[in-house]
Structures are given as C-alpha cells and as structure tokens.
Amino acid sequence: MPLQEKFRSIFNRGNESPAPSRAQSSAPPGLPFLKAARKEVNLPRPSRGLEQFFFNIQGQVGLSILDLAGASQQNIDFLTSLGHKLYSANVIHSMEECFGLDPSGQTNPGRIEYFLRSNFDYPASTFDAVLMWDSMQFMGPALLNATVDKLAEIMRMKAYLLAFFTVNDKVQEVPSYSFRIQDNKTLLVTERGMRPTGHVFNNRSLEKLFGKFENVKFFLTKDNLREVIVRR
Amino acid sequence: MSSIPHRVPEADARHTATIGKAVKIVGQIYTKEDLNVDGDIEGTIESAESKVTIGATGRVQASVKAREVVIFGQVQGNVEATDKVDIRREAKLVGDITTARISIEDGALFKGSIDIRKPEPKTTSAAASTPTPAISTSTSSSSAPTPAAATATATPAGR
Numbered sequence: 001m002p003l004q005e006k007f008r009s010i011f012n013r014g015n016e017s018p019a020p021s022r023a024q025s026s027a028p029p030g031l032p033f034l035k036a037a038r039k040e041v042n043l044p045r046p047s048r049g050l051e052q053f054f055f056n057i058q059g060q061v062g063l064s065i066l067d068l069a070g071a072s073q074q075n076i077d078f079l080t081s082l083g084h085k086l087y088s089a090n091v092i093h094s095m096e097e098c099f100g101l102d103p104s105g106q107t108n109p110g111r112i113e114y115f116l117r118s119n120f121d122y123p124a125s126t127f128d129a130v131l132m133w134d135s136m137q138f139m140g141p142a143l144l145n146a147t148v149d150k151l152a153e154i155m156r157m158k159a160y161l162l163a164f165f166t167v168n169d170k171v172q173e174v175p176s177y178s179f180r181i182q183d184n185k186t187l188l189v190t191e192r193g194m195r196p197t198g199h200v201f202n203n204r205s206l207e208k209l210f211g212k213f214e215n216v217k218f219f220l221t222k223d224n225l226r227e228v229i230v231r232r
Numbered sequence: 233m234s235s236i237p238h239r240v241p242e243a244d245a246r247h248t249a250t251i252g253k254a255v256k257i258v259g260q261i262y263t264k265e266d267l268n269v270d271g272d273i274e275g276t277i278e279s280a281e282s283k284v285t286i287g288a289t290g291r292v293q294a295s296v297k298a299r300e301v302v303i304f305g306q307v308q309g310n311v312e313a314t315d316k317v318d319i320r321r322e323a324k325l326v327g328d329i330t331t332a333r334i335s336i337e338d339g340a341l342f343k344g345s346i347d348i349r350k351p352e353p354k355t356t357s358a359a360a361s362t363p364t365p366a367i368s369t370s371t372s373s374s375s376a377p378t379p380a381a382a383t384a385t386a387t388p389a390g391r
Contacts, residue, residue, distance in 0.1 A: 071319075071342040076334060080348040087345045119343075 049227025051185035063128035074180040103140040103198035132163035140198040
C-alpha cells in the first residue's frame with residue numbers, strides 16, 4: 001500500500017475529512033491536535049545520519065550512550081549488543097509533564113531548570129554519544145538553548161550527537177515519530193501524531209545553535225527530515 | 233554490601249510471599265522465596281535466587297536484587313537481576329539496571345542506565361580442568377586429594 005494511502009486510512013474516520021480534532025483530555029483547550037495514530041505503522045527507513053553515527057563510533061566498546069526517546073526493546077538490544085552502556089530518558093514525555101503540549105509554555109526558568117535536572121543530571125563529560133532523535137524539534141528557543149548548553153556539558157570531547165529536524169518551515173505542526181534501530185543504517189519509524197513545532201530550523205540556525213560544538217554535518221532526506229550529526 | 237541474616241528460613245517451593253496493597257514496610261526485606269509486592273516498600277529488597285514481582289499497585293522506593301525482577305508498578309531505585317528484568321507496559325522505573333537480560337514493553341517509562349552483564353560460563357568438571365602434578369600437592373592438608381596424588385605415595389603394601 002502506498003505511503004499516502006496508509007496515512008489516509010489511519011486519519012480518515014467515517015465521514016470526517018482528516019481535519020485536526022481534539023486530543024483526549026490531556027491536551028489544553030484551544031490547541032488543535034490530531035489524535036495519535038492508533039495503528040503502529042513501522043516503516044523501515046534508511047538513515048544516512050544513523051549510518052554516519054555508527055561509523056563514527058565503530059570499533060569502540062563500552063561507550064556510554066544516552067537515548068532520549070525513551071527506552072525501546074530494539075534500541076536496547078541493538079546498542080547493548082555492541083557492548084555499550086545505555087542511558088535512557090523520555091524527553092518528550094518529560095516536556096509534556098513540565099510544560100504541557102504547547103512550546104510557547106516552555107519559557108519559565110524554574111521549569112526549564114527542573115526539566116534539565118530531571119533528564120540531564122549527569123556529571124560533566126559522561127557521554128560518548130547522544131541520540132536526540134526529533135525531540136529538539138518540539139522545544140521552544142529558551143528550552144532549546146538551555147538543553148544544548150547542558151548537552152555540551154555532559155558530552156565528552158569528540159562525542160557525537162544525532163538529531164532530526166523538519167525542513168518544512170511553513171507549518172506549525174509536524175509529525176512526531178518514534179525511531180527504533182533496526183540495524184546500523186536502518187530505522188523503523190512509527191508516527192505518534194502531530195505536535196506543535198517549537199522552532200523553525202535551517203542549516204544556518206542549526207550551525208548557530210550548536211556553536212559550542214566542533215562540527216555540524218547535515219543529511220537531507222526524502223521525507224522532509226534533516227538529519228544532523230554534531231561533534232562535541 | 234549486604235549479608236543475609238542467619239535466621240531467614242529455608243525457602244518453601246510451594247509458596248510465594250505477598251506484601252498486600254494496604255501494607256507499607258520501611259526497612260530491609262530478605263527472602264528465599266518468590267515475592268509479590270502490591271504495597272509500599274522503602275528500603276531494600278533482596279532475593280538472590282528468587283523472583284520479585286512489583287505488582288500494578290506496588291510502590292517501591294528501594295534497591296531490588298533478585299534472580300528475576302518483573303515490574304508492573306512503580307520503582308524508584310536500582311534493580312539488579314542475575315537473570316532477567318522485565319518491565320511491563322504500565323510500569324515506571326527510575327534507577328539503574330544491571331542484568332543479564334532485559335525486556336521492556338512499549339509504553340513503559342524508564343529513566344536510568346542499563347548495564348548488561350552476562351553470567352560467566354561455569355566449567356563442567358572441576359577435576360578435569362587442571363591436571364595438577366601429584367608431588368606438588370601431596371603436602372596439602374586439604375580433605376580431598378586427587379587420586380593421582382594418593383597413588384604416588386600410598387601404594388598398597390603386602391599384596
């Protein structure tokens with residue numbers, strides 16, 4: 001079944017067109033939000049960013065890797081089978097708990113501090129690699145800058161970070177995905193519903209965002225995602 | 233570092249101990265039988281050869297050490313299992329995991345580190361592993377000298 005047909009079958013319910021509808025009670029009123037896809041559609045997707053990420057750390061064992069998309073069996077199995085120690089947190093879930101669904105609510109310094117302590121409370125230079133996936137896409141500027149500063153602290157020199165950003169700067173909502181590692185160059189991607197974006201990114205703004213890092217490398221993909229590898 | 237007190241009774245294979253929903257324990261729990269936790273625990277839970285199950289209503293603020301740990305409820309503390317840690321869909325675990333195997337269902341909330349440590353393979357026959365020279369071991373006062381050492385100095389007399 002073509003990709004468009006698959007998504008159409010998920011979002012078309014009865015006679016309604018696929019217009020935004022209220023989420024369940026957890027969403028604040030006034031925030032149009034498509035319901036999360038009930039069917040899990042795991043689509044294998046080649047990823048040059050992922051391939052580059054594993055190429056950069058190949059031959060090493062015992063690395064400390066931080067996966068911020070929440071623990072998944074596939075990612076745990078894959079990364080631990082390579083001999084690495086995995087640290088896990090669910091940053092998107094934590095953002096919802098701290099700030100709600102709307103990125104415009106991510107400005108309170110106290111809450112930002114609480115968010116950082118909840119998810120990044122590690123000694124300096126702990127991690128050899130960080131998997132942000134698409135979570136930064138949904139952070140507003142204040143939270144994003146604070147998070148990047150904190151990451152610079154807890155990553156070792158020459159450590160790598162992988163993050164995904166949408167290239168579509170004309171929309172206010174984009175799909176949120178879960179990413180499961182199938183092999184060192186393939187991801188299983190499942191859409192989790194639409195979320196408001198926190199920021200509009202282009203290559204220039206990403207280079208500025210990661211100004212404290214040594215190197216930023218971009219990979220453009222067919223599905224409106226910009227894959228970014230950053231070296232500390 | 234922990235030591236199991238001498239007075240822990242022998243495990244009864246027919247029974248599984250249960251801490252009920254309305255029970256709260258603050259302290260150290262040692263058990264040699266499987267344990268179901270449906271209540272609140274603060275402290276430590278240690279069950280070296282058994283399985284500990286944190287039920288859906290279980291709330292544990294403790295380190296947990298067992299052969300196998302299954303979590304349906306909430307745990308805040310490190311979890312160490314010689315065999316397996318199993319985190320179910322509705323579970324919430326904040327703490328570090330050390331185990332040989334791990335299973336985590338989609339939807340489970342986990343924050344912490346995962347350290348996979350496979351058990352070292354046991355040798356199948358201790359006697360066959362290192363053929364020690366007979367003479368060098370004959371001065372030992374150990375209770376079980378190898379047959380080779382015994383025949384070297386104790387040849388039967390009068391036959």
